[in-house]
Structures are given as C-alpha cells and as structure tokens.
Amino acid sequence: MAERGGESRGQVPGWAFVLLSLAGVVFALTLVPRVASGEVLRVAIPWLPSFGVQFSFFVDGLSLLFALLITGIGVFIGLYARAYMHGHAQTGAFFCYLIFFQASMLGLVLADNIITLFVFWELTTVSSFLLIGFDHASEKARRNAWQALLVTGAGGLALLAGLLLLAQAGGSMELSELMTAESGVQEHPLYLGILVLILLGAFTKSAQVPFHFWLPNAMAAPTPVSAYLHSATMVKAGIYLLARVHPSLSGTPEWIWTLTIFGAVTAVWASIVAMRQTDLKLALAYTTVMALGTLTMFLGSEAHIAITAAMTFLVVHCLYKSALFMVIGIIDHETGTREVDRLGGLFRAMPITAVAAAAAAFSMAGFPPFLGFIGKELKYEGALAVASEPLLVAGAAIAANALMVGLAAVVAIRPFYGAPRTYDRTPHRPPFGMWIGPVFMALLGLTFGVGPEYVGNLLINPAANAVAGIQKDVKFALWHGVNIPLMMSILTVALGVAVFIFSDTLRRWLASALGHLLTGDEAYDGVKGAILKLADVQTAILQNGSLRRYLFVVFAVTAAGVGGTLIAEGGMAWPALWPDVPIYEWAIVVLIAAGAVVPMAARSRLAGICGLGTVGSGVALIFLIYGAPDVAKTQLLVEVLFVVMISVVFLKLPRFAETTHPPKRGRLGDLTLAAISGGVMTLMTLAVLDTPLNDHLTKYFEANSVPGGQGGNIVNVILVDFRALDTFGEIVVVAVAALGAFGLIKLRSTRAGGS
Amino acid sequence: MEVLLAVLVGWLFGAAVYLMLSRSLVRYLFGLVLISNAANLAIFASGRLTRGAPALVPDGLTAPAEVVANALPQALILTAIVIGFGLLAFAFVLAYRAHDELGTVDTDAMRVAEPIAEEKPVPAASGRETAV
Structure with missing residues (x-):
C-alpha cells in the first residue's frame, strides 16, 4: 500500500x-x-x-x-x-x-x-x-x-x-x-x-x-x-x-564582429571537441554548443535571410536535438552505457527507436526531405548574404555542418547496427512514453520538411520579421533548383561522410592533440580556487579570531572614515582663541585627563579603579558647573554603583600582574591608533562646535515644559513626558541587561549542580 | 570651555581605545567605562555650555526668564548614562563568567569560537569528467 x-x-x-x-x-x-x-x-x-x-x-x-x-x-x-x-x-x-x-x-x-x-x-x-x-x-x-x-x-x-x-x-x-x-x-x-x-x-x-x-x-x-x-x-x-x-542594438561593427567571431569560433571549436567524445550524451552536448554558436553567428548579421536561417535552424535544432537526447536516454536506460565503443546491434531490440534516431539524424545532417535540409540551405544562403565576411561565415558553417553530418551518422548508426554486444542488462523495447517523443519529433521534422510553407509562414517568418524589424516573407520550399547553397550542401555531405568513416581515427588524434590545452573548466577551477584563497587571506587578516584585531580594524576604519570625511569636506575648524576658563575648571579637566592615564599605566587594579573614579567624578563636576545638576547626580550615583559592582567582580578575577603583558614595543601600534582616534574625535567635536547650534527643539521644550508638562524642571519633563517612550525603552534595556546578567550567573550554578 | 572639552573628549577616547586594544579583558572593560564618559561629554559640549544656570522654570512663570542651560543634551545624556551602566554591568558579568569558564582574562587566549588551528573546509574536489 x-x-x-x-x-x-x-x-x-x-x-x-x-x-x-x-x-x-x-x-x-x-x-x-x-x-x-x-x-x-x-x-x-x-x-x-x-x-x-x-x-x-x-x-x-x-x-x-x-x-x-x-x-x-x-x-x-x-x-x-x-x-x-x-x-x-x-x-x-x-x-x-x-x-x-x-x-x-x-x-x-x-x-x-x-x-x-x-x-x-x-x-x-x-x-x-x-x-x-x-x-x-x-x-x-x-x-x-x-x-x-x-x-x-x-x-x-x-x-x-x-x-x-x-x-x-x-x-x-x-x-x-x-x-x-x-x-x-x-x-x-x-x-x-x-x-x-x-x-x-x-x-x-x-x-x-x-x-x-x-x-x-x-x-x-x-x-x-x-x-x-x-x-x-x-x-x-x-x-x-x-x-x-x-x-535596437544590431548593425554596428561592434555587434556584427563580436557575434560573428564568437559564434564562428564556438561553432567550429564545439564540433571539433564533439568529435573526440566517446560518451554519446557528451558528444550531443557539444553539438548543442555548436548549434548555439551557429545561431549567434547568424544573429550577428543584418541580412533578413540570415535571420530567417537562424530562426529555421532554431526549430530544426530543437526538434532533432531533443529527439536524439531522448534516444540516447533510451539506450542508456536499456543497456546501462552511453559509450560509443561499447554499443552496437541494438536495431533488433528497439527498431522504432532506431528509425526515429535515423530520422532525427537525417534532419541533423541536413538531408532532404527533412526540415534540416531547408535549414541548412537557408544557412548557406544567409552566410553568403552576410555583409561582414561571407567567406568566414560560410566556411565556419560548412566546417561545423560537415562535422555534424559525421556525428549524426555516428549517433544514428553505431549503436543500432553492426555486431550485437553484451550489456549489463538485456535491452528491451522501451515503454511507449519514451519512444513517442523521439518518433513525434522526427515525424515533425519530416512533415515540416515536406510541407515547409505552413511552418514557414505561420511561425518562422513572423519570428524573423520580429527580429529583423521589417516585414519580408521568405518563401519556403524544399527544392530551390541547382544553386550555390546546393553545391555547398553536397560538399558538406561529402566531407561529413569522410568524417564518419574516419571518426575513430579522428577521435584518437583529437584526444592526443587537445589533451594538453587549458580548458575552460580548469580555468573555472582556477578562478574559483583563487577567489577562495583570496577570501582565506582576507579573513586571516581582518578576522583572525583575535578580539584585539577586530577592535583595531573597527577603530582604524572609524578614524579613517571620520578623519577622511573631515579632510575631504573641509570640515576642519581651528579654534581662534585659547579658551578663557577659570583656573579651577582647568584643574578639573587636568584631573580627568590624569585619571584616564592611570588605568593605562597602573599595574594595580585598585589604582585603575581609582583613576576611573576620578574621571567619573570630574565629569560629574563639569555637569554640575554647567547647569546640569540632575545629570551630575545620576553620574555620581552610577559611579558609586560601579565601584561596588566592580569590586564584587574583581574579587573573582585575577590581578593584572597575573595576566600576560605583551612586550612594550608590541603596543606602539595601539598607542598610535589611540592617539589618531583621539585626535580625530577632538577634530570632529570641534567641527560640530563650529556649526551653528540649532536650538529649535530646546526652545520648544522650554516654552512647553510648564504649559504642556506641568513641571518646572525642563530636563525631567523631557524625560518623563515629551520623550517618555525613550525613557521606557531605556528602562527595558536596563531590565534586559539585569536579566542577562542574572541568567549568566544562574546558568553556571545549575550546570555546576548538574556536573 | 567647549574647546577644552573637545580636547578632553579626544583624550578620553584615545585612552579608551588604547585600553580596549589591551590583551587583558579587565583593561578592556576600563576602556568601555572611559568611552561612555567621552561620549557623554561630547554630547554635552555639542549642546553648548551655559555656566550656573540649570534648565529650570521659576514658579509662576511659563518659561525660563533668562538664558538657561540647554536641556535637550542633558536629557539625552541621562538616558545614555543609565544605558551605559546597564551595558557595563552586563559586560562585567560576562567577563566574570568568561573567566569562570575559560580560566583566563587574556583575550588572545579566548579562542573557543574561532580556534587558531581551525580546520578549513576542503574545496570541493573536482568532479570533472569532460576534457576540454
């Protein structure tokens, strides 16, 4: 079930x-x-x-x-x-x-x-x-x-x-x-x-x-x-x-030559490489590349007949190529191999498939009365009409087509005729669903070839007209009389038959001749490998897993970005006068500056904490002097809390002396970056001070504090009224931090209990 | 005074950067303290300074009678101080826990997430079969 x-x-x-x-x-x-x-x-x-x-x-x-x-x-x-x-x-x-x-x-x-x-x-x-x-x-x-x-x-x-x-x-x-x-x-x-x-x-x-x-x-x-x-x-x-x-784009020399050359090279190269394949599916894949090259080559042209040839070949190729791929799939499915050397004598087991393959191959080779013949004649006619280099296009078309004829013969003849081989499994006639496709495609190729007027007038001409941008209907017919394209067709078939007869020799020769060339595939591997290597090197430099390196990069980029912008935008502002400040304010500033140096130099944690305390208290004093008593109060409270917290934590952490100090010269770079960062920060603050103050909001708060918020302390009213949502967010942040800290401590005790 | 504060901000920031680049996690945390002080001072100075005039509206008036200190940066700094404290508290507990787990406060030795001898994923072996 x-x-x-x-x-x-x-x-x-x-x-x-x-x-x-x-x-x-x-x-x-x-x-x-x-x-x-x-x-x-x-x-x-x-x-x-x-x-x-x-x-x-x-x-x-x-x-x-x-x-x-x-x-x-x-x-x-x-x-x-x-x-x-x-x-x-x-x-x-x-x-x-x-x-x-x-x-x-x-x-x-x-x-x-x-x-x-x-x-x-x-x-x-x-x-x-x-x-x-x-x-x-x-x-x-x-x-x-x-x-x-x-x-x-x-x-x-x-x-x-x-x-x-x-x-x-x-x-x-x-x-x-x-x-x-x-x-x-x-x-x-x-x-x-x-x-x-x-x-x-x-x-x-x-x-x-x-x-x-x-x-x-x-x-x-x-x-x-x-x-x-x-x-x-x-x-x-x-x-x-x-x-x-x-x-909209065609007609220029750039268009014509790029498409013609790329198309011609692709068509000829792919058909040569197709000849050396032993896997029939791969051989067909290369003939697809050849077909795509041919189409590109013809689309490079302005001539209406060349475009019609491209559209016809498009239809022809779709029909015979899908049929042949399905045939190869059937052979693979029934015998377990696609290697041309190991196939033969399958006609008895799958006659319908063999006939369909033959019909598709006839179309591929461009034999009358299949549509492929008309496609090929049109191609030659189109090639001769190409403005750029008719000989190049015609030569490429003949070379590629001759190889196609040879390969079509290989695909249609080698697996089905000759001495029967032994296979891993016994070949049967494939199920209906598998052979109906190739048969129908091959039949369509034949029908369109015998009566090309309908498909030509209903499908191909409208398509070609859309591409060419002009209305000009080509008359489709199987027989055009004895003309140059027909001569070229005969030449193609003769060459193709020769290719088929000598296909094994040709394959061996090509394999040894092409074996040492750099392939696109290898180039792809090389490029991909180089990109990965570059990513490796870049990661090793920028993200080597060291916190110090990350911070160094972050600070350096910030300093370079801010400093560079200041220089580029001309935002440098130099204060004209040395500040006129009372001596006790100087004293506070110097005290703060000195306090900041202590944790840098001190070996003792306690000295470091004292230095930070000096900085925090000094900042609080500045707030107090310049009309911010609430801020000063908060700052002092936080300082006290900070000392309590840090003392509790430091009871558990090792002393500075116990942590390894890197050698002095190793920190010269850090000191330089610190100096540059600090300098840039000062310049930025000076640049801000140089721009006029926009006190629009301040004036609004001053005017509306009492009428709107019923409070005389403007700072408080801003916090709990005008910007209450911000304050709510701030409380949430503190709560989350507290929860996180609690979790960090709690997590350890449960784990410790479990172990 | 604003110019002086600008220099002080740079000084504190530089000291913070130097401390944060240290190998010791404790010094890193000290740097974190200094950097929030520097940021608060920068905001304060940017709002311009007014000596000795808190942003208060006297009783009976609807607006300050004379020029008072800029209230807006003060409100922002208050929020920043509290959030900075929350951050510091969390960072200290995190450092404490990290020391507990790893037995070190040397940031260069903390390589659990990105070990030094990390196995690089081998580039996909070439599954090529077609020549040319």
Missing part, C-alpha cells in the same frame, strides 16, 4: 506537467493566426509603478515561436520523463522543478518589461541549478550544478546592468517600445557598455566559447533535463535575448 501511495504521489506531478504543457501548446496555437497576421498582444500588471517596473508581457512572432517550442517539447519530455524516472524516490520533486522551469522559461520569452525579463531569466538559472544537481548524492552533480549557477548567474548580473543602461539610453523599460521606436541607442555614449554587458549575459547563458564549459558538465542532470533545458530551451534563452535586442 505504502509503495503504491508513493507511486501515485509521483504520478500526479508528472501528469500535471504533461497536461500543463499541453494546455500551453493549445493556447499558443490559438494565438498563431493573430500573431502571424502581424498583431502584437500585450498584458500589463503594475508592479512598482514609481520605478516604471511592471509585470508586463507581450506576444509577437519571436515570443510565440519560443513559447510553442517550450510547451510543445515539454509535452513529450513530460511523457518521456514519467517513464525514465519511474521508480525514482523523488519523482515528485523532479516534476515540480520541471514545472518551475517551464513557467520561468515562458515568463522569460513573453516578458515585456526588462525587470520582468530579468526576474524570469534568473528563475531559469535557479531551476536549472536544481535540475542539474537533482542527483544530489553525487559530488559531480553538485559541483556541476554550482558551476552552471555561478557562470550563468554572473552573466545574469551583467545582463541586469546592461538592461538598466539600455532602458536609460532608450528611454523605456518596455522591450516592445525599445525595439520599435527609433531609440537611438546605437549613437548613445553608453552603447558599448550596454552591448558588452548584455552580450556577457547572453554568451554565458547560451554557452559561447569561452563560457561554454558549463553546458557539457550540465549533462550530470537526468537525460530528460538535458534534452529539455540544455539543448532545446534554456540554453536558447541567450539566443532569444540576442534576437530580442537585435532591432
């Missing part, structure tokens, strides 16, 4: 996730006709109106495309994860994180206000952290979750700064206004700062070199998460951001 109860607990969140995603898909689909006709839907709820912050959302072609991908893939990831996580103790938590992620991601792509966008951006980071570290018993999962959180979180902070500057430069907090209005951000003096900060956010989130290392490490997450967050959706958030700010 208990077990069944546990299972049904896991069932509810799983179905909830599937049904929520399904509802999202249906809702998004109902919006398609309106958005495709150019309408932009908005909703706004005031949040912090005084700061121009509101909870506002809008739907245009770009948002809708992302929303459909997030919810649509979510449905099949949900079905898949239900089977994949079956029997896991924390299935409920898993699906709650997934729902949390999906909601955050939808919020991100639909947000209009920049603060709303940023909040959802950070929430996707948090949910990604929870999901990467889902297997929290594993050291590796925890470390990699932290890594993803720190890298993308740091980028998120940069993004916030960039967005705020963008709002300042563009004059609006709403993205929809920033991108339509000719905001003039590009001519703004802050443009470069805005660009760098926003790109930092986008590049860390979308794993561009040199920030790419966290994404392969994020494969520590369960496979449904890798398929969903770290290939199809979350890592595209950076791409979404680049597309979103494209109308």
Whole structure:
C-alpha cells in the first residue's frame, strides 16, 4: 500500500506537467493566426509603478515561436520523463522543478518589461541549478550544478546592468517600445557598455566559447533535463535575448564582429571537441554548443535571410536535438552505457527507436526531405548574404555542418547496427512514453520538411520579421533548383561522410592533440580556487579570531572614515582663541585627563579603579558647573554603583600582574591608533562646535515644559513626558541587561549542580 | 570651555581605545567605562555650555526668564548614562563568567569560537569528467 501511495504521489506531478504543457501548446496555437497576421498582444500588471517596473508581457512572432517550442517539447519530455524516472524516490520533486522551469522559461520569452525579463531569466538559472544537481548524492552533480549557477548567474548580473543602461539610453523599460521606436541607442555614449554587458549575459547563458564549459558538465542532470533545458530551451534563452535586442542594438561593427567571431569560433571549436567524445550524451552536448554558436553567428548579421536561417535552424535544432537526447536516454536506460565503443546491434531490440534516431539524424545532417535540409540551405544562403565576411561565415558553417553530418551518422548508426554486444542488462523495447517523443519529433521534422510553407509562414517568418524589424516573407520550399547553397550542401555531405568513416581515427588524434590545452573548466577551477584563497587571506587578516584585531580594524576604519570625511569636506575648524576658563575648571579637566592615564599605566587594579573614579567624578563636576545638576547626580550615583559592582567582580578575577603583558614595543601600534582616534574625535567635536547650534527643539521644550508638562524642571519633563517612550525603552534595556546578567550567573550554578 | 572639552573628549577616547586594544579583558572593560564618559561629554559640549544656570522654570512663570542651560543634551545624556551602566554591568558579568569558564582574562587566549588551528573546509574536489 505504502509503495503504491508513493507511486501515485509521483504520478500526479508528472501528469500535471504533461497536461500543463499541453494546455500551453493549445493556447499558443490559438494565438498563431493573430500573431502571424502581424498583431502584437500585450498584458500589463503594475508592479512598482514609481520605478516604471511592471509585470508586463507581450506576444509577437519571436515570443510565440519560443513559447510553442517550450510547451510543445515539454509535452513529450513530460511523457518521456514519467517513464525514465519511474521508480525514482523523488519523482515528485523532479516534476515540480520541471514545472518551475517551464513557467520561468515562458515568463522569460513573453516578458515585456526588462525587470520582468530579468526576474524570469534568473528563475531559469535557479531551476536549472536544481535540475542539474537533482542527483544530489553525487559530488559531480553538485559541483556541476554550482558551476552552471555561478557562470550563468554572473552573466545574469551583467545582463541586469546592461538592461538598466539600455532602458536609460532608450528611454523605456518596455522591450516592445525599445525595439520599435527609433531609440537611438546605437549613437548613445553608453552603447558599448550596454552591448558588452548584455552580450556577457547572453554568451554565458547560451554557452559561447569561452563560457561554454558549463553546458557539457550540465549533462550530470537526468537525460530528460538535458534534452529539455540544455539543448532545446534554456540554453536558447541567450539566443532569444540576442534576437530580442537585435532591432535596437544590431548593425554596428561592434555587434556584427563580436557575434560573428564568437559564434564562428564556438561553432567550429564545439564540433571539433564533439568529435573526440566517446560518451554519446557528451558528444550531443557539444553539438548543442555548436548549434548555439551557429545561431549567434547568424544573429550577428543584418541580412533578413540570415535571420530567417537562424530562426529555421532554431526549430530544426530543437526538434532533432531533443529527439536524439531522448534516444540516447533510451539506450542508456536499456543497456546501462552511453559509450560509443561499447554499443552496437541494438536495431533488433528497439527498431522504432532506431528509425526515429535515423530520422532525427537525417534532419541533423541536413538531408532532404527533412526540415534540416531547408535549414541548412537557408544557412548557406544567409552566410553568403552576410555583409561582414561571407567567406568566414560560410566556411565556419560548412566546417561545423560537415562535422555534424559525421556525428549524426555516428549517433544514428553505431549503436543500432553492426555486431550485437553484451550489456549489463538485456535491452528491451522501451515503454511507449519514451519512444513517442523521439518518433513525434522526427515525424515533425519530416512533415515540416515536406510541407515547409505552413511552418514557414505561420511561425518562422513572423519570428524573423520580429527580429529583423521589417516585414519580408521568405518563401519556403524544399527544392530551390541547382544553386550555390546546393553545391555547398553536397560538399558538406561529402566531407561529413569522410568524417564518419574516419571518426575513430579522428577521435584518437583529437584526444592526443587537445589533451594538453587549458580548458575552460580548469580555468573555472582556477578562478574559483583563487577567489577562495583570496577570501582565506582576507579573513586571516581582518578576522583572525583575535578580539584585539577586530577592535583595531573597527577603530582604524572609524578614524579613517571620520578623519577622511573631515579632510575631504573641509570640515576642519581651528579654534581662534585659547579658551578663557577659570583656573579651577582647568584643574578639573587636568584631573580627568590624569585619571584616564592611570588605568593605562597602573599595574594595580585598585589604582585603575581609582583613576576611573576620578574621571567619573570630574565629569560629574563639569555637569554640575554647567547647569546640569540632575545629570551630575545620576553620574555620581552610577559611579558609586560601579565601584561596588566592580569590586564584587574583581574579587573573582585575577590581578593584572597575573595576566600576560605583551612586550612594550608590541603596543606602539595601539598607542598610535589611540592617539589618531583621539585626535580625530577632538577634530570632529570641534567641527560640530563650529556649526551653528540649532536650538529649535530646546526652545520648544522650554516654552512647553510648564504649559504642556506641568513641571518646572525642563530636563525631567523631557524625560518623563515629551520623550517618555525613550525613557521606557531605556528602562527595558536596563531590565534586559539585569536579566542577562542574572541568567549568566544562574546558568553556571545549575550546570555546576548538574556536573 | 567647549574647546577644552573637545580636547578632553579626544583624550578620553584615545585612552579608551588604547585600553580596549589591551590583551587583558579587565583593561578592556576600563576602556568601555572611559568611552561612555567621552561620549557623554561630547554630547554635552555639542549642546553648548551655559555656566550656573540649570534648565529650570521659576514658579509662576511659563518659561525660563533668562538664558538657561540647554536641556535637550542633558536629557539625552541621562538616558545614555543609565544605558551605559546597564551595558557595563552586563559586560562585567560576562567577563566574570568568561573567566569562570575559560580560566583566563587574556583575550588572545579566548579562542573557543574561532580556534587558531581551525580546520578549513576542503574545496570541493573536482568532479570533472569532460576534457576540454
């Protein structure tokens, strides 16, 4: 019974996730006709109106495309994860994180206000952290979750700064206004700062070199998460951001070159590294980095066709990559391994999966009649239209695509064909929930490829138009005739086949060639270690556990702060005249000063107490002379109480002589700090005396003491009437101190009694 | 006199700082006494001094007939003296208890909360598996 109860607990969140995603898909689909006709839907709820912050959302072609991908893939990831996580103790938590992620991601792509966008951006980071570290018993999962959180979180902070500057430069907090209005951000003096900060956010989130290392490490997450967050959706958030700010920031040489170079380097580098992986899941992770680089590279361009290519490739990639990740998950689930060398001959055990894998791989490799083919043709067409450096972009695209072809072949062929191997467990046909996802995604890739007009006109063109900021519909067709892009495709396939044939040799060669390079991962460890070391050193200096050190720092900072302010603000005031004071007052002051020196110099506690008594009584005399008899009385009473108390305590404490004295030279620093602190305090008091006295309150109390408080002693009336609450607070403080002291003494006797 | 008091405040504060930086907890407590005296004097001087004229309203009048001492800082100092005393009483009992438990009044030897040879948490061992 208990077990069944546990299972049904896991069932509810799983179905909830599937049904929520399904509802999202249906809702998004109902919006398609309106958005495709150019309408932009908005909703706004005031949040912090005084700061121009509101909870506002809008739907245009770009948002809708992302929303459909997030919810649509979510449905099949949900079905898949239900089977994949079956029997896991924390299935409920898993699906709650997934729902949390999906909601955050939808919020991100639909947000209009920049603060709303940023909040959802950070929430996707948090949910990604929870999901990467889902297997929290594993050291590796925890470390990699932290890594993803720190890298993308740091980028998120940069993004916030960039967005705020963008709002300042563009004059609006709403993205929809920033991108339509000719905001003039590009001519703004802050443009470069805005660009760098926003790109930092986008590049860390979308794993561009040199920030790419966290994404392969994020494969520590369960496979449904890798398929969903770290290939199809979350890592595209950076791409979404680049597309979103494209109308207001793009077109400058800085934008074009930064995006083109970072994108091209990322794409080529990631596909080379992908070839050397033996773990199929890691290989796919690197191809995701490659795809993100390609998208960045194309978004660097102004050409409408390049942007259309990016949007098409976005859809293509989401479909085939989520399908292939799910396939790898199935293989892992059924055989217990993802190592390419140990896999083979699985076709007989799982034919449906093998066919789905093949179809997805065809799309990945860009073979007709799949959507991937159209995506690739558009990419080549777009590359040739790029204004900056068509050869660079086209070359990078061909190199990356050829490696993709090779890798697609590895993923689709190696596990399923060839000699059957022996596995730890006997491979079965996977459950329905697991294969339906890859099959559906692969079918979608095929359907969209055969009839590209619908998806092109309803989804991709509106998205591309939203990014480019102009209305220009590209006609989607499978066959464009014999042209340059087709030639480039043939070249790509030829290269790709060669890559596949020599994949093992290539892998060995790459492993030895790349083995000694400094990796981003090692750099991350180095930076993290350096920060921890810095914190260690800083703690050892500032907080070494010694009370004297703490006080030294506190007093030094106070003296420097107050003294520095006095100097900086010109608050130094030098008294013009030496005070004209009667001789007996001089005597009192000298007496107090001398009394203060006694406890510093004396070896005897009694002498110290006498010195303090002299100080206290002298201060009381000053109060008495200058019209404060009540204060003087209180001071004297407290002095007496103090002597009684201190005597009682000192009966128990050791003599000075018994406590170790540090050597004299060790206290020279203390003496210097004491002198500086005292000097600064004198200067501050002089500066206060130099400013005119505001006696507004005093005059009020003098005038209202008798009429309002019925008392002639103004000080008393202030204490018990005008400021009675203060006095009440003072009584409470004394009572608390008394209770605390009582407790300290009492606690000891009970403990002593117990032991 | 205010200028003289300003110098005295600095003097007392300096002495207090020196005492509080001592290794002996007893001297630290002496410093605490001096620092509250210095603070009270600073408040007193800031309100300006008037010799021999307590802030009293003579019988039959509704306001002081002549210039009297500033009543506001006096009220503040009264509160400060009492609270300062509460603080001192607590601090003395705390010192007494600390001596009782630790057998020392040397602040450098009081390292229960932050021991000198503290075990540093080992930085998370690298769980890396992916090369490049």
